[in-house]
Amino acid sequence: MNQDTLNYKAGYIALAGRPNVGKSTLVNTIMGQKIAAVSPKPQTTRRRQLGILTLPQSQLIFVDAPGIHLQHHKLGEALNQTAEEIISDVDVIAWVVDGSAEPSGDDLQARDLLIQGKRRKKLVLIVNKIDRVLEENRPAVLERYQSLLPDARPVLVSATTKEGVDELLAVISDLLPVHPPYYDEDEITDLYEREIAADLIREAALKHLREEVPHALAVRVDEFKEREDGKTYVAATLFVERESQKGIVIGQGAEMLKRIGTSARVEMEKMGDRSIFLELRVKVAKGWRDDPDFLRRLGFEIKKKK
Ligand SMILES: Nc1nc2c(ncn2[C@@H]2O[C@H](COP(=O)(O)OP(=O)(O)OP(=O)(O)O)[C@@H](O)[C@H]2O)c(=O)[nH]1
Ligand SMILES: [Mg+2]
Known part of the structure; x- marks a missing residue:
């Protein structure tokens, strides 16, 4: 076994957040191809889907989750449960928020779910849609969200322009445990x-x-x-x-x-x-x-x- 194999990192990263913040768009951008459905309407994603990115030194397995929200139907309950199960199974939890919007009740609902029970997980804060935020306003936006999850490593990104995505991958790779790859490199998702x-x-x-x-x-x-x-x-x-x-x-x-x-x-x-x-x-x-x-x-x- 060579040095590279010994230091290889691999793990699961939950993309958790309220509906419509751009979790699925981000998965598609990271994968460099479309694997997940995306739409301007909330609650587009209804089941867990993996986006498996295999790099020379690490394998990042993103778990795209249904948006967490205050539910009104059994379906909503099932979606929140799915999101909750995903969160308890991963190595890193990424809280995805919309940097172009104020934090909402659904955002806080998502935040509370992912810090529930003092889970000992690595946390990342992904402030997405910064293409819609003026350069000079970005620090304030970052600070507002970071104060809601101070233990998280923050990254500003735009899933549509790809800005910040390389930095995000570096931050996440850094947090992953040393582990051999879970999937073959030609596997990009788990859905049929x-x-x-x-x-x-x-x-x-x-x-x-x-x-x-x-x-x-x-x-x-x-x-x-x-x-x-x-x-x-x-x-x-x-x-x-x-x-x-x-x-x-x-x-x-x-x-x-x-x-x-x-x-x-x-x-x-x-x-x-x-x-x-x-x-x-x-x-x-x-x-x-x-x-x-x-x-x-x-x-x-x-x-x-x-
Ligand atoms: N301007 C801008 N729009 C974005 C960005 N990322 C996503 N969007 C848009 O936001 C909307 C929602 O994106 P989705 O990826 O479906 O959001 P989601 O978080 O997966 O939503 P659910 O599956 O409903 O939980 C779509 O219209 C996207 O085009 C971004 O970085 N910038
Ligand atoms: Mg989605």
Whole structure:
């Protein structure tokens, strides 16, 4: 074993924070390619996803978590639980905040969750979206957030312009334990293509639909198969909570559903580098966000609090 192998560092880093601060965008930027769904609407991420970055001296395994927030539904409860479980399993916790906004109730909810029970974890404070903060205001922004988590190593970044991202990787690598790599270097995420496809379809819907419907939407991929003609055939169902929402998602002359389908297909083709034939349909599943059986079928498990 040579010196390099002996000093190799590897570990898991949770990206925790309120919805919409840019956690998934940051994962995509760090990976240099799109693996996670991103949208301007909160609560885009609904399940844990890994972004595995293998460098010569270290392997950084980012865990993209659902945004932590004050919940109103069983779904919200499941999302917070997922985030909480992620936090308890990692080596480093990164609290991601939006530097262009004031700290909010959801930010504090996230902060409280990640320092709960005096977890002995290394902490990093990622102040994101600094492309929207004037140079002269940055120290004050940093200080405001740092006073809320004084034990964390702070870094200012922009996930969209990449500013500060190299420094962030250096800070995190420094905090990781000496450990051999957990994954092969060609592994970049742990989700299967069909699961990512479901997220990209929901991302497309979030992009095109107005406020009220998106949160009521769930996507299930029913088929995902390679065809003889080289195209990949994907069929998916979009679930909404009410008949009226079904009308909105389909739209006049099915215009909306077509628009969602086209956006999703383009993103899926970009990611997989191949042609996709995408077929979407819409179904009503009344009150699914509060239906434990439906949530379980979608892969959300609500556990009883100990
Ligand atoms: N200006 C600017 N916008 C950003 C930056 N990072 C993310 N955004 C935007 O912020 C919005 C939310 O980004 P996401 O990556 O989906 O946020 P998230 O934290 O994963 O959100 P949830 O999955 O809902 O918890 C999107 O519109 C992004 O384009 C940034 O550094 N600068
Ligand atoms: Mg996200």
